[in-house]
Amino acid sequence: MKRTLFLGLLMLGLGNFAFAQEVSFEEYDLPNGLHVILHQENGAPVVTTSVMYHVGGKDRTEGRTGFAHFFEHLLFEGTENIERGKWFEIVSSNGGINNANTSQDRTYYYEVFPSNNLQLGLWMESERMLHPVIDQIGVDTQQEVVKEEKRSTYDNRPYGQFLAVLGKNLFDVHPYKDPNIGYMKDIDAATLEDVKAYNKKYYVPNNAVLVVAGDFQIEETKKMIEDYFGPIPRGADIVRNYPKEKPITEQKIATAYDANIQIPAIGLAYRTPGFRERDAYVLDMISTYLSDGRSSKLYKKMVDDQKQALQVGAFNIGQEDYGMYLVFALPVGETSLEVLQTEMEEEVAKVRDELISERDYQKLQNKFENDFVNANSGVEGIANSLARYYLLYGDTNLINKEIDIYRSVTREEIKEVASKYLKPNQSVIINYLPGDKTEN
Missing domain, CATH: 3.30.830.10 (Metalloenzyme, LuxS/M16 peptidase-like)
Incomplete structure (x- = not known):
């Protein structure tokens, strides 16, 4: 029994050691400014493709709060080559899962596919970046989706407003004073022109990082990345100059x-x-x-x-x-x-x-x-x-x-x-x- 216990502890230690080993990666930039990170791990036949954009709830003008979260939804509507409403169907029918989330500072999209569908994942994310269909139908649809999410997850949920109250009372001038999901009146006020301008400014290769992690071949993947993401035009440089908060000196x-x-x-x-x-x-x-x-x-x-x-x-x-x-x-x-x-x-x-x-x-x-x-x-x-x-x-x-x-x-x-x-x-x-x- 002691020997069994010792072997169990030894295997547990070896397992932790294996998982804690250094994560290897390769990173480089495309000419359009997209940063690419590759982590090859061929132990299981799965691969994750993900794109993180440096845009979050704080990136907005007064009266237009919640735009980054709104875009998290809007950019699943469809593209020039992906029919409206078909995004999730394409992913699931090819053995994958996908999701997205938005914070005050960034938006993250990802897919996990069997490794033989890596090309599909890269193509879909390049479509999202280059060819999103942004029209009044999509704006109207996602306005209602986001408003319902706000009601169910924040407004009508016990303690759901606490984080918004926290931001409102810790910040006076910085955009963190407003909730990531935004206010109802701002969601309603968003126009198609507002939305198109926001997309043009933030959802560009030089404001993003592409990560491929899992079971793939390096050179083959680099070629696909160049083919799908290389032609996407660089956007204008983004300058952030948010107001600074004065220190809190009295309770x-x-x-x-x-x-x-x-x-x-x-x-x-x-x-x-x-x-x-x-x-x-x-x-x-x-x-x-x-x-x-x-x-x-x-x-x-x-x-x-x-x-x-x-x-x-x-x-x-x-x-x-x-x-x-x-x-x-x-x-x-x-x-x-x-x-x-x-x-x-x-x-x-x-x-x-x-x-x-x-x-x-x-x-x-x-x-x-x-x-x-x-x-x-x-x-x-x-x-x-x-x-x-x-x-x-x-x-x-x-x-x-x-x-x-x-x-x-x-x-x-x-x-x-x-x-x-x-x-x-x-x-x-x-x-x-x-x-x-x-x-x-």
């Missing part, structure tokens, strides 16, 4: 209402640096220390021991220009929001004022090592990471070396960063209460 208190909830919530919110900054990595570790798992400080204290909270958590919400840090709780029974605020602030203060224990520090390091291994354990996740690290961080090889940043963070640095950003006078207290909400 603010905000109240918001949600007709979909019966239990109130409270959040301690802080504006933090963008995710490229080293301090943002440290804040990731602080949020994990405070609330990841049942043994974390906030959960053990407020849920298990003191029975004050139904849920409690700390989240470092990473964004390109500024981050948002949130400590959030729902009360049990008659526990007041003021009590929850006091208890949460007490735990945050401990991180500011004291070094975390060596034991907790090692647990943190183990958790981030494990997350690093899992993130790179499949070609679909690797494709996403390669695109994100290149487009948003400017360093594709972070896929291999980002863990070294976490490894280098010290207990002293955790205390220093908490003291720098998580102070009461730099916070916004958000009381999120049951009641009528304002339609937007």
